[in-house]
Amino acid sequence: MAEDTQADAQDTFISHLVELRNRLVRAVAVVLAVFLVLVAVWPGPGAVYDFIARPMMIALPGDAKMIATGVITPFMVPMKVTLLAAFIISLPWVLYQAWAFVAPGLYAHEKRLIAPLVISSSFLFMVGVAFCYFLVFGKVFRFIYDFAPNSITVAPDIENYLDFVMTMCLAFGITFEVPVVVVVLVRMNLMTVEKLKAIRPYVIVGAFVVAAVVTPPDIMSQLFLAVPMCLLFELGLLLAPMFVRATQAPEEHPSSTGS
Template sequence: MTDPNQTSVEDTFVSHLIELRDRLVRASIGVALMCAALLLWPGPARIYDFLARPMMASLPNGAKMIATGVISPFLVPMKVTLLLAFILALPWVLYQVWAFIAPGLYAHEKKLVMPLVISSSLLFVAGVAFSYFLVFGRVFKFINEFAPTSITVAPDIENYLDFVMTMCLAFGMTFEVPVVVVVLVRMGLVTVDKLKAIRPYVIVGAFVIAAVVTPPDVVSQFSLAVPMCLLYEIGLLLAPIFARATRAPEEST
């Protein structure tokens, strides 16, 4: 004889899988539609030209980047277009994630998750924008000015894309420092006073991380380490406020 409880659990599990599949399909459709729109306008070539603008501004007049691969002139701009499509569709993707997990959360948990999702997305985009608009130009200018006059600087488009993606990811993750601090304090893993006490080690760690993930020049290292330290201080200020605002009813009594 079939156990009704077991059948109910199996039906619930299957319904969750179906819901997850539907959310993934909707998120994928959103990214695909955004990618199709970018292919129509402005197009992969213009998107890559925009990405390459900081490098091109630092090269001598008339110099251009090169493509050593046979299909690189097609493949690299397409990669950039797909990446940009995902970034632009990120709010829709995060909404699908939120719609999937929200029914299983308590009211105080919803107040905890949604601000973190929104703030982490905005901070990541802010980190990418910071690296593109404020860091790349100075880094490329420094590197090209350091190059001997006997060398013709002609970066490969694939290597340039790899470098830009690495730097954007590094800065995007760096700007998540306030979210990490807030989560650690809210979960009770560490106190604000303890985080303040280890501030000197955090500063040293920030410069070590910057030295590892950025090119070997002072400009890019300071451009990553200094914001990391400032964002750590912002996290220390926001953590107590966020912890009080998302406190569960039983924690308030």
């Protein structure tokens, strides 16, 4: 009997590994398909990089341009940018595959928790990236280069620029997940809304510390990250009670306990 139980457990573990592999293959396949479309069909890696570089080009003085110091950098950097764009476009599908992998082991009320989180996580991450690109980059680059002395020729390296863009977009995308983190903490009974409200001053200080670490050393970019983090924390506090009520198990409702 013990041997049968051990064999069943091993078969279950292997089946989970196979399912995980299949989900990873499906996620990677879509990312690569989008990447190939962007490269071969429309708009091409050069156009994708020009779009990413637009805030910098607007901020640069006169006819200044960025430079490439490596031999293959003019080829590799646009390809990396295009792959990053493909991943962001495919993010809802990637998160859906993660949800589909864990869904069979969840109760019905837990599935009601996961699906909205996948959708909201994808949406908030993209909103964070868009906020960084359309608002933060232009203001920060203009603020920085207004301080450049006239004796300096401003010509950023495209690879360094890509590293900066990826770091900033990732930082804003992740920090815009704050409402999701708050909702999960409350729904999993790890924290209460009252407790989170009580530690609000520490959260505000933490937001400014995180902004100081992940952004350039200028006050403008730090404010652009810290202030939205604080506002999104407040949004999470508003949404958490509604989300908890909507995803309660039947036995958690007061009416089901009898009079």
